Amino acid sequence: VFLGTKLAIPEMRKAGGGSIINVSSIWGLVGSDSSTAYHSAKGAVRIFTKAAAVQYAKEGIRVNSVHPGFVDSPMTIGYHALPGVRETRVAATPLGRMGTPEDIASGILYLASDESSFVTGSELVIDGGMTAQ
Numbered sequence: 001v002f003l004g005t006k007l008a009i010p011e012m013r014k015a016g017g018g019s020i021i022n023v024s025s026i027w028g029l030v031g032s033d034s035s036t037a038y039h040s041a042k043g044a045v046r047i048f049t050k051a052a053a054v055q056y057a058k059e060g061i062r063v064n065s066v067h068p069g070f071v072d073s074p075m076t077i078g079y080h081a082l083p084g085v086r087e088t089r090v091a092a093t094p095l096g097r098m099g100t101p102e103d104i105a106s107g108i109l110y111l112a113s114d115e116s117s118f119v120t121g122s123e124l125v126i127d128g129g130m131t132a133q
Contacts, residue, residue, distance in 0.1 A: 001045050005052055009061065017060025021111045022049045023104075026069045026127050042067075046123060053121030062120035064111045069127025071099040094129030 001022050012018035027034070028042030046065055053063040070089040072080065080086040080098075090098060107126045110116055125131055 001048060005048075005063070009056065012056075012061045013059055018062070019112050019116070020049075020052070020061065020063045021108050022063070022065045023108075024049075024065045024067045024123075026067050026125065026131050028065075029067055029123070029125065030131055049123075050121045057120055062111075062116070064116070064119060064122045064124065066104060066107050066111065067123055067125045067127065067131075068104045069093065069099055069125070069130045071101065071104060073101055092130055093127070094133065097128065099126060099128060 005020055005022075008018070008020055012020075022045050024045040025038075025042040027039045028044075028046045031039060046067075049063050049065040056063060070076075070093060072086075080089070086098065090096060104126055107124045111119065111124060
């Protein structure tokens with residue numbers, strides 16, 4: 001995240017602005033009984049995004065973060081195959097299903113588009129309502 005931003009900023013300055021979208025996780029917003037290192041890293045993405053949004057706003061560079069919830073993806077396929085894991089996650093999600101990579105991509109596309117031209121320093125949580133509980 002840091003290096004990507006560091007390398008993108010000069011190019012965005014040349015272009016007169018741009019949009020950076022950092023991918024965090026719901027585990028950057030709330031805790032759980034799993035890896036504190038993962039939670040800490042995702043929480044750092046959240047605050048880095050807010051700081052960068054303020055720092056680069058005057059240059060027309062928007063910086064936002066996306067916080068996916070439980071998603072069926074290549075990264076989670078092995079974990080979700082463990083007995084009861086997928087079922088527990090679906091039960092914890094008010095919309096009653098796992099997210100898809102396409103759900104997350106749609107949010108990222110919005111943040112990259114001109115439709116979000118007044119959005120910076122924001123957190124787009126795409127979690128089927130899990131963190132709203």
